[in-house]
Amino acid sequence: MSDKMNNVRWFSMALKALIVLAENESRCPSGKLAEKLESQSVYLRKILTHLVKADIIGAKEGRDGGYALNKKPDEIKLSEVYAAISAETVARDHFETEGKHCFSGTSRQSLCDLQNEMELWIVEGLRTKSLADLIES
Template identity: 60%
Template sequence: MAEKVSSLKWFGTALKALLVLADHEGRCPSGQMAEKLESKSLYLRKVLTHLVKAGLIHAKEGRDGGYSLAERPENITLAEVYEAMRSETISKGFLEVEGDACFSPSTTSALCELRNEMEGWIVDGLEQKTLADLLAKEKN
């Protein structure tokens, strides 16, 4: 299996793919989903692989194959999607601290602690939202 990527684009694509599945009756083929999302099928299947591995969606291969949600939208938190996609923290992109030799060790340590706190804030916020919350806003 391919490694997870750090790009936030993958997280956004995963959320949009889940929204398509939540609004689709039965299994949705990746080609149809890619068309709706205006995405390349190969790229989308790479993202979907991570969602399958995390148990957020089911995949069925073959003629009648496709993807479907493994849970109801209200049972899928955005934090679960984030965890399925990430290989490094979002906050690392906001606050890079590795290799900052110009700072004292205590300042570098404080910056690392801040980055870890930021990651906690992000995950806590994502834990409070579900896929259903996004659907409700989409339909209003």
């Protein structure tokens, strides 16, 4: 699977996990969260680690441990989630411009410029949405 597809999956899974956490009244262990999301807990914990580092969620170890939101859903902008996941390997390199392609230097630069512009559009759009927008009232 390409990194682009993997990145989209990470962002999607992060949003789904946040929705479950928002709808859960107490801390949710990764195993229970993975079960609800029909995912593997090892895979999910990799994603959750980025959300913890970004202080979007908190993690507590031990018997009563698990994950919980650190903020109210309306305070969590989707752009924050995107940035947290992007810290690793997300939605970059939409256009492959390296290698033995027939692109001239100008075309290659134009594609790179477009990629950067697209990234700005994505982030700007996500700034207008919060986790609360994804949760049924």
